[in-house]
Amino acid sequence: VNTLSIDLRTSLRAAVAVAMASGVVHLLSLQRAYWAIMVAVVVLAETWGSSIQKAVQRVAATTAGCIVGWGVQRLAGSAQWVQVGLLLVCIFLAIYFRGYSYSWMMFWITIYVVFLFSLLHEWSVKIALLRLEDTIIGGLVAIAATFIVPPARANQLRTDLADLWRCSQAQLASALAAIVPLDAGEKEVEACRDNLYSSVETLRAHAAVAPYENILRPLAVRRIRVMVEQTEALGRHALLLAELVRFGSPHRLRPLGPELTAAARAALSATHQLASESPADCEAEVRRACDALEKRAGELERSGEIDATELLFICSVAFHLVRVSACVARIVAMRRQLPANAEIPAAREAVVSG
């Protein structure tokens, strides 16, 4: 990541935000101009979505803080030691939440401001309204500044999704290769498994900003959320299959060879739909293959050709293969419905390398 370029642009954006905020406060003759200027700068973030998220959180936390602070201040009375004590409690909580939750930090800072003004005998509902008004103005100015000096679009979600799709495919192929004759490309499997474990966390963090990145497209936000959920589920099924096959006995599954291979191939070809420009509906095919596999396993178990252990193993494998294909089908359907400029990976980005 080129942090130099990001920091230069953010600095420029901050300068523009201050200039705009100064202009607005003079135009509207705001009494406490510094609040608007401060907010305009501190809610700026590296991406458009994060800036909006911070602005929204700041306004919401300030509103809640003013209301709660006003109530607590009335209850606490005018005893100076109580107010100083509450000031210290607010500082403690603001610091505690710093770096963990911006909303909670701002909530406690706002209550702190209420008590500070109360100590100075300046607190009134008018002050609360002024702070709220200035916070909203500051937030709007910050968003306007991101229009003038636009930040980079957040593309982490796009990268995460594409990574997880590729890793899930590789993981699934390697898991199935342990029980049926398939070519799985062994070299990336371990790295992919590690990546599958860690990417889920970053995916969630980046997905949390996605609604703000697409704030003007609520339908797209819902579809992206579904895609993220299904991608996580896809990864989990692939991992669970990898765990299961560690205890499978391929030689005992030989009587089921043709059915198992057909189901595995159908599931793999379903995951390849993630990398296809014109995806076909593979879910029904996987379902059919897995039904046939389970039926055949049941017959063989009744005739004593395979044991109950193998039947249950097949039952698990079939269940997860069907779920994998269902996840892929939903991801592909959502991707098809999203606009071309949405921050989601295109089919070509999901191609497994090698």
Place this chain on the structure above:
Amino acid sequence: VLVNDPGFVRVRHATRTIVSVAISLVCLHPLGNPLLALFGAFATAAFMQANSGVTIRQRMLVMSAMGAGTSLLVFAGGFCHGHRVAAEIFLIVAAAICFWARHYVPDRNLFTLYAFVLAVLAETDSGPWPQPLWIGLVVLSGLPIAFVVYFYIWPPSFPRRFAIAVRSFLTLTARHMNGIVTSLERRRRWPNNEKDVASLRATLAATDTLTARMKGAAVGQAADRVVRLMRRVVVCFELLEESVEAASQRELNDLARAVAAIENAFREARASFLTGPPATEPRASASGQVAELDPESLRDTVAQDFKSIPDHARDARAAAALIEAGLLAARLQELRVKIAIALRDPAFNEAR
């Protein structure tokens, strides 16, 4: 607190910040000027947050640079008070500088913005000369207070805090396993562990933030290994959610022996998370030690119970789900052993 601050790092830091603010207020109180006391206290709290860096030397440098830079900025801001054009130009430049300064902060933390907030307040509230100088000096006075409190009073040992955070994580994991054991004991539906997984994930994320403070050192590599294992523990719980969905849809009474075996497996796994990794001797639980789980024997127990049910085909998915749960219980215990081994890394013990 256990979930979001498992190493109690944030509680300690917030407490120390309050101590530094109180010291600052006590020191500046004799000046008899509430505005100066307020600036001093705010600056002290702000400098306490300027602690980015891996080594202590780096952190000292960051805090000192922040203190000196903020004092200069605040002095300049106070100096511009009353001159509209100068003040506006100053604020524009100050905002750009504060964001640019972030480039030189090791973890690109945005505490540099506190300098901007203090500068805006100085520009607004400062009076005529020599008030800007006084404000600049009281802000600078926050630096030695923050420096002494941060580095010499109850200083954080991140490897130690990390070990405490891992223990909190293990305790939470055991607690969540308890929910699974209880529901199996009472033949109830499997508990919805979505909330439990979310809290484990939050604990993991909070623990992971501590590894950034140890990067580059041997202890940092050991910590990274532990976090990777913890991540696998969390994913095991998520996988459990996937696998038990089918089992919860059916009365488990038909598979009583299988359920009892899985229940016992989770009890053993929980014990290993609470008391430490299992002994290598099989069936050690009889002698009071935690037994090592064998996934294959668990699988066979469930399969035998399944086979003994007449017309057992309808129970296949429930039995398969129980096998998956058993595998995951064994996997969890295996991960617990690996975590214990990773925590025994000499680098960790030296750092403690």
